[in-house]
Amino acid sequence: MAVVSFAMLASLPFVPSPPSPPKTLTLTTRRSLISWATALVSSSSSSLLPSSAASPPLPPRAAGFFEIPASGGVKALDLRVGAGETPVDGDQVAIHYYGRLAAKQGWRFDSTYDHKDEIGDPVPFLFIVGSGKVISGIQAAVKSMKVGGICRVIIPPSQGYQNTSQEPVPPNFFDRQRLFTTIFNPTRLSNGEGSTLGTLIFDIELVSIRHP
Numbered sequence: 001m002a003v004v005s006f007a008m009l010a011s012l013p014f015v016p017s018p019p020s021p022p023k024t025l026t027l028t029t030r031r032s033l034i035s036w037a038t039a040l041v042s043s044s045s046s047s048l049l050p051s052s053a054a055s056p057p058l059p060p061r062a063a064g065f066f067e068i069p070a071s072g073g074v075k076a077l078d079l080r081v082g083a084g085e086t087p088v089d090g091d092q093v094a095i096h097y098y099g100r101l102a103a104k105q106g107w108r109f110d111s112t113y114d115h116k117d118e119i120g121d122p123v124p125f126l127f128i129v130g131s132g133k134v135i136s137g138i139q140a141a142v143k144s145m146k147v148g149g150i151c152r153v154i155i156p157p158s159q160g161y162q163n164t165s166q167e168p169v170p171p172n173f174f175d176r177q178r179l180f181t182t183i184f185n186p187t188r189l190s191n192g193e194g195s196t197l198g199t200l201i202f203d204i205e206l207v208s209i210r211h212p
């Protein structure tokens with residue numbers, strides 16, 4: 001398995017989201033969103049480089065990765081510091097994410113930016129913080145963020161998928177299967193790769209919070 005350094009992880013490209021669409025989309029806005037989405041979909045999955053139509057990559061704000069306190073070893077890098085509220089247990093949050101698997105050279109197994117509604121807008125992932133349905137690493141990440149922020153987190157296996165019923169999972173069956181057969185590969189686990197197989201890299205954008 002390739003050894004992935006933090007320097008490499010910090011330099012992985014991020015394709016920023018388009019500006020939040022207004023309630024009533026003008027035709028122009030809708031068109032530009034669709035062309036953004038098309039550009040994103042057609043961009044090579046290995047490089048993930050944004051096309052010239054997309055916004056330029058966001059510069060990192062923090063000097064480097066830091067460990068989120070009491071997170072069980074989740075490391076975070078701010079790609080954009082938010083200015084809004086920070087969620088607490090019980091809040092419903094909406095996030096966008098890029099999920100990558102370190103064990104597959106950073107294979108991007110899922111992204112909410114690819115989950116589209118009828119008019120082509122990316123649909124965020126919703127969950128209740130502290131509900132336990134979502135992997136611990138993502139919960140720790142959002143509780144360390146402010147709305148509007150984008151954070152890259154390195155999630156160790158102990159804070160990642162413990163079984164196949166945790167969320168978020170790719171909607172595509174084959175992606176789910178590849179994800180879980182990698183993480184829970186019995187041969188590789190018995191070869192002592194358990195400390196690395198399930199390491200996840202998530203770019204998380206905290207879109208909004210709704211209080212109960």
Ligand SMILES: *[C@@H]1O[C@H](CO)[C@@H](O)[C@H](O)[C@H]1NC(C)=O
Pocket residue numbers: 132162163165166
């Ligand atoms: C999956 O793992 C989570 C976290 O350890 C746990 O809360 C949940 O009960 C498990 N679900 C199943 C079906 O084993």
